[in-house]
Amino acid sequence: MTLPDRNTIVCQQLTVHSDFPLPDYQRLLDDLILQRGDIDRQLLLPVSPMPIHIYLFDNEDHFGGFMRLHHPDFPSRRAFFLETKNRMEIYAQAGERMAEDLRHEVTHGYLHSAMPNLPLWLDEGLAKYYEAPRGRHGLNRPLVEHFKNRPPSKPLNVDLQRLEKIRPDEEMTLEDYAEAWAWVHFLLENRPEYREILRGYLADLRRDGKAEPLSTRLAAAIPRAENAMVEHLRKILFPL
Ligand SMILES: [Zn+2]
Structure with a gap:
């Protein structure tokens, strides 16, 4: 059970990895890039260009299996934002709510790349x-x-x-x-x-x-x- 990585596209700060073809998702990715501009403008945060890696799992089973194996302590959710010292990753699954999940998790990525110490309630x-x-x-x-x-x-x-x-x-x-x-x-x-x-x-x-x-x-x-x-x-x- 590994991360999806057969296809990769880079869209400015975002690098998207998946096992299924990605061109269908161009509009969503464009929106996620524009979202960064919205955040910059509204919050006046100088967001850093640190890359955010998005791993899109093709279905719930693949996603759930991966998470149980590699992150057994994590709660059960549809998507996650993970941050280590020099890398930000998002795990999400294809499906009806993928766009909403990505907008949510990418917000964490943009915010964390601008400031490391946001209180949890405000981050969420x-x-x-x-x-x-x-x-x-x-x-x-x-x-x-x-x-x-x-x-x-x-x-x-x-x-x-x-x-x-x-x-x-x-x-x-x-x-x-x-x-x-x-x-x-x-x-x-x-x-x-x-x-x-x-x-x-x-x-x-x-x-x-x-x-x-x-x-x-x-x-x-x-x-x-x-x-x-x-x-x-x-x-x-x-x-x-
Ligand atoms: Zn969140």
């Missing part, structure tokens, strides 16, 4: 934002559905400090992913000044290796940040 929140197809302003339909399907008795929980406490080695729940995405969506899509707060945080973190938490910055800039965020989310869930 951004990946959930950018996994939505380009041009949709990060609107992640499955997570919108997740919020819509919660029982009406359960209040929308948007405690940013709780997310900030998630450790790098922790496994995030679907609820964590949904809330992380919602905060990122709020920061990037609500008001330009909120986007500046996120940019400032990322710039400080990148320069100094640590930064005052986003929750503290938001509390100083927005009187009731959590209410503003819930309001933002409600407008997404129940547009007029």
